[in-house]
Amino acid sequence: MTTDVLVVGIGGQGVMTAAEAIARAALEAGYEASKTEVTGMSQRGGVVCSQVRIGERIEASEIRPGTARLLIAFEAAEGLRWSHYLAPDGCALLDSWRAVPPVVSSGVHQYPADPAAELRAAGRQVREIEARGTAERLGDARLANSVMLGAAAASLPFPEQALREQVLRRFAGGELAARNAAAFDAGRVLAA
Amino acid sequence: MSAMLPASARSTTRREFLSGNQAAARGAWEAGVEVAAAYPGTPSTEILETLAELPGVYAEWSTNEKVALEVALGASMTGRRAITAMKHVGLNVAADSLMTMGLVGVKAGLVIAVSDDIGFSSSQNEQDSRFWGRFVHLPVLEPADAAEAYAMAREAFVLSERHQVPVLLRLTTRVSHVKRTLHTGEREAPDPSRHGYRRDVERWIITPNHVGKRLELRAQRDAALAEEAAASSWNVLEPGTDRTVGFVVSGAAYHAVREAFPRAPVLKLGFSHPLPVSLAHRLAATVDRIVVVEESEPVAETELKAAGIAVHGKDVLPSQGEMTAPVLERAVERLLGRAPASVAGMPKPRPVFPRPPTLCAGCPYMGVYFWLGQLKNAIICGDIGCYTLGCGEPWNAMDSIISMGASLGVAHGMAKAFASDAAAKPVLAVIGDSTFLHTGMPALANITYQGGNVTVLLLDNRATAMTGGQDNPGTGHRLDGTSAPRLDFAKLVEALGVRPERVRVADPYELPTFFKVLREEMKAPEPSVIITTRPCVLSRDFEHRRPLSVRDEQCNGCARCLDVGCPAITVRRRERQERASGKVVDLAWVRIERALCTGCDLCAKACARGAIVAS
Numbered sequence: 001m002t003t004d005v006l007v008v009g010i011g012g013q014g015v016m017t018a019a020e021a022i023a024r025a026a027l028e029a030g031y032e033a034s035k036t037e038v039t040g041m042s043q044r045g046g047v048v049c050s051q052v053r054i055g056e057r058i059e060a061s062e063i064r065p066g067t068a069r070l071l072i073a074f075e076a077a078e079g080l081r082w083s084h085y086l087a088p089d090g091c092a093l094l095d096s097w098r099a100v101p102p103v104v105s106s107g108v109h110q111y112p113a114d115p116a117a118e119l120r121a122a123g124r125q126v127r128e129i130e131a132r133g134t135a136e137r138l139g140d141a142r143l144a145n146s147v148m149l150g151a152a153a154a155s156l157p158f159p160e161q162a163l164r165e166q167v168l169r170r171f172a173g174g175e176l177a178a179r180n181a182a183a184f185d186a187g188r189v190l191a192a
Numbered sequence: 193m194s195a196m197l198p199a200s201a202r203s204t205t206r207r208e209f210l211s212g213n214q215a216a217a218r219g220a221w222e223a224g225v226e227v228a229a230a231y232p233g234t235p236s237t238e239i240l241e242t243l244a245e246l247p248g249v250y251a252e253w254s255t256n257e258k259v260a261l262e263v264a265l266g267a268s269m270t271g272r273r274a275i276t277a278m279k280h281v282g283l284n285v286a287a288d289s290l291m292t293m294g295l296v297g298v299k300a301g302l303v304i305a306v307s308d309d310i311g312f313s314s315s316q317n318e319q320d321s322r323f324w325g326r327f328v329h330l331p332v333l334e335p336a337d338a339a340e341a342y343a344m345a346r347e348a349f350v351l352s353e354r355h356q357v358p359v360l361l362r363l364t365t366r367v368s369h370v371k372r373t374l375h376t377g378e379r380e381a382p383d384p385s386r387h388g389y390r391r392d393v394e395r396w397i398i399t400p401n402h403v404g405k406r407l408e409l410r411a412q413r414d415a416a417l418a419e420e421a422a423a424s425s426w427n428v429l430e431p432g433t434d435r436t437v438g439f440v441v442s443g444a445a446y447h448a449v450r451e452a453f454p455r456a457p458v459l460k461l462g463f464s465h466p467l468p469v470s471l472a473h474r475l476a477a478t479v480d481r482i483v484v485v486e487e488s489e490p491v492a493e494t495e496l497k498a499a500g501i502a503v504h505g506k507d508v509l510p511s512q513g514e515m516t517a518p519v520l521e522r523a524v525e526r527l528l529g530r531a532p533a534s535v536a537g538m539p540k541p542r543p544v545f546p547r548p549p550t551l552c553a554g555c556p557y558m559g560v561y562f563w564l565g566q567l568k569n570a571i572i573c574g575d576i577g578c579y580t581l582g583c584g585e586p587w588n589a590m591d592s593i594i595s596m597g598a599s600l601g602v603a604h605g606m607a608k609a610f611a612s613d614a615a616a617k618p619v620l621a622v623i624g625d626s627t628f629l630h631t632g633m634p635a636l637a638n639i640t641y642q643g644g645n646v647t648v649l650l651l652d653n654r655a656t657a658m659t660g661g662q663d664n665p666g667t668g669h670r671l672d673g674t675s676a677p678r679l680d681f682a683k684l685v686e687a688l689g690v691r692p693e694r695v696r697v698a699d700p701y702e703l704p705t706f707f708k709v710l711r712e713e714m715k716a717p718e719p720s721v722i723i724t725t726r727p728c729v730l731s732r733d734f735e736h737r738r739p740l741s742v743r744d745e746q747c748n749g750c751a752r753c754l755d756v757g758c759p760a761i762t763v764r765r766r767e768r769q770e771r772a773s774g775k776v777v778d779l780a781w782v783r784i785e786r787a788l789c790t791g792c793d794l795c796a797k798a799c800a801r802g803a804i805v806a807s
Contacts, residue, residue, distance in 0.1 A: 010547060011549075020371075023209065023371065024209060027207075027209060027373060032373060033209070033372075033373070034370055034371065034372045035209075035370065035371040036366075036369065036370050036371075037211060037369040037370065037371065045547060045549060045550045045759055046547045046548065046549045046550075047546075047547050058372070059447040059448075059450045059451040060447040060448045060450075060451040060516065060517055061337075061366065061370040061372070061444075061447065062366070062448075062514070062516050062517075064516075064517060064518060064538075065518070065538050065539050065541075066537070066538055066539045077544050077545070078544075080542055080544055081541070081542070081544040082541075083542060084539035084540060084541045084542065085539075086539075100762060101545070101547050101548075101550075101759075102550070102585065102586070102754075102757075102759065102762075103545055103546060103547070103548065103585065104545055105762050105763035106585070106586070106754070106763065107766060108585075109545035109546070110545065111545065112544065118542075141787065
């Protein structure tokens with residue numbers, strides 16, 4: 001059995017970094033893991049998805065639709081976009097923050113009215129995490145990444161502390177580490 | 193996973209989590225590679241980036257893939273192990289020298305790591321590089337994952353030296369860009385006894401009188417390689433208990449086969465050319481039917497059929513995209529005439545608006561496209577780079593994108609063909625600094641030589657931006673960070689035959705001035721080149737200024753600022769108004785995202801009411 005996790009968002013949100021932290025925490029906890037970085041031209045504001053598989057043994061690195069345990073979405077509509085990957089009893093962690101691209105603000109496309117409600121209506125377990133808002137209150141929108149990881153920590157097959165250490169390892173102590181630790185812990189509270 | 197560790201690495205192994213590109217670089221480094229040359233291109237770029245960080249390797253971003261391959265050959269001729277890396281379409285550019293290298297071969301080990309963009313996430317096509325193995329008579333190694341990319345890269349140099357032939361290490365996006373665990377070892381010290389150059393005119397001078405002998409040697413080499421491939425431990429016949437379907441598979445699709453059909457007998461191809469047909473015969477004897485799973489062309493399938501083995505392949509499998517487990521299940525269900533159970537139960541995606549890639553906030557190219565998007569009566573031939581995005585919203589300012597450097601040649605052909613046409617339109621070519629140096633220059637020499645009339649926009653942003661901002665001869669820096677002479681594009685295009693009066697250097701942030709220059713050069717009845725001066729916003733040369741904001745009381749909602757196409761400008765409110773004249777206009781009120789804005793001033797210059805100011 002593998003634990004399959006999708007981390008999704010848009011270019012610049014640190015989706016790859018977050019997925020890397022999850023995979024490395026899993027490896028240190030003694031699991032095998034794979035992580036996809038199949039991104040295309042997504043660094044320029046496009047759709048980003050990283051698939052992390054955790055288990056005793058990993059064959060294919062791509063997650064099969066309908067089988068993921070956890071969907072970590074850094075943006076509301078992106079959560080909806082990838083929701084078909086969730087297993088029937090899987091869980092979506094959704095930052096309710098919205099990134100509205102020009103194709104929507106110009107009126108060519110519609111932003112989904114309420115992504116979380118739509119997922120619930122489809123029978124999904126959804127936890128709305130106000131990651132971006134929390135991060136802004138902590139002084140930096142970029143901390144949303146650590147808030148979301150904190151919110152996800154309890155849903156992964158290894159101790160929460162392992163992920164926290166992995167996140168903080170990127171910052172050699174000091175102010176940034178302290179702020180990310182606060183963000184991570186705030187995320188844990190939001191998901192509790 | 194089936195990674196086999198070279199004996200020399202087994203003693204001091206370290207478990208690491210690497211992408212296939214990082215792993216291939218690591219394997220090459222451990223094999224004692226001394227020279228690495230590449231041109232960046234997704235999904236291959238990180239191979240050279242990784243090697244550049246490792247000690248004992250001379251690494252360079254060459255000006256194109258052909259040059260990179262030739263650099264690797266030169267190094268090999270002096271007895272240094274060498275590697276070149278490129279994306280699939282890059283090998284098309286290198287093909288001329290590659291064909292000769294199939295004849296003259298190599299001295300020290302030479303590996304060509306080529307990564308095919310299966311699923312074409314960032315390419316103009318999907319292309320199967322394994323054909324080059326057949327065309328040029330090269331051995332092809334196909335890793336299924338990062339661990340194999342590492343181990344194969346390490347072994348490839350020995351294989352290359354044993355047969356004096358370049359080895360094609362064929363990667364795909366799913367190998368290059370997926371991280372997996374593997375055990376790395378120590379670097380093997382380059383062997384000094386390999387070093388040294390010996391003149392060998394019958395070999396390295398490929399005049400017609402030397403070709404016959406080389407062709408004979410190549411035929412001998414083909415036979416030796418076929419023998420080695422048939423016995424290679426990279427080609428494994430994995431037994432299985434379910435004989436309904438057996439699989440022949442190579443590359444990342446191997447894991448998809450194992451995931452979907454854990455009990456099936458499988459011939460896993462790693463050393464896939466020359467194709468070990470004898471193993472396929474053995475598989476055929478143990479199963480009811482065989483499905484050949486390949487990305488993307490039916491290469492092995494065709495050869496197995498020619499060898500008299502009845503196999504299925506592209507008759508049931510898609511001819512494009514990745515061969516994932518659900519794709520394979522669907523194909524096998526169809527083949528066996530079963531109800532497609534696995535597919536019926538698979539959840540469908542909920543369609544959500546697209547997020548097409550955009551230029552960065554403050555990108556100087558927006559100043560160019562602001563005007564190109566308003567040209568109603570011109571043809572614009574585009575090229576490969578960030579400026580390719582000019583084909584999209586809100587500019588829609590492009591008529592063609594073909595391949596690296598093609599903008600100038602295509603533009604010239606159109607302009608010449610139009611010349612006597614009453615409905616002739618001005619023709620422009622848009623090309624970036626790195627792409628111009630890659631394959632644009634010969635086409636400009638052709639335009640001036642033939643007396644053509646193309647207005648060339650040479651967008652010099654001092655970076656190979658689309659692939660991550662690599663350096664090139666126009667940036668003034670090398671891969672190792674040292675300073676390099678910065679190529680002077682104005683002098684260069686002048687030397688290529690553009691009259692000095694028609695070489696214009698223009699600042700794309702100065703909208704009115706830029707338009708004036710553009711109009712003048714489009715009117716000129718001869719070739720001209722407009723060189724833009726502003727650096728990529730992600731480059732070291734870019735200067736961020738104070739972000740801008742909108743003075744709402746000044747804004748009349750005209751939405752002219754949206755024509756800039758900057759992602760930092762978002763619409764707050766839209767309104768449709770009927771003017772006194774009866775004309776209906778769409779208005780939009782915007783705000784500027786402080787966090788994104790670079791203060792480039794483009795939108796402020798586009799605003800006729802002075803409503804956008806530094807905040």
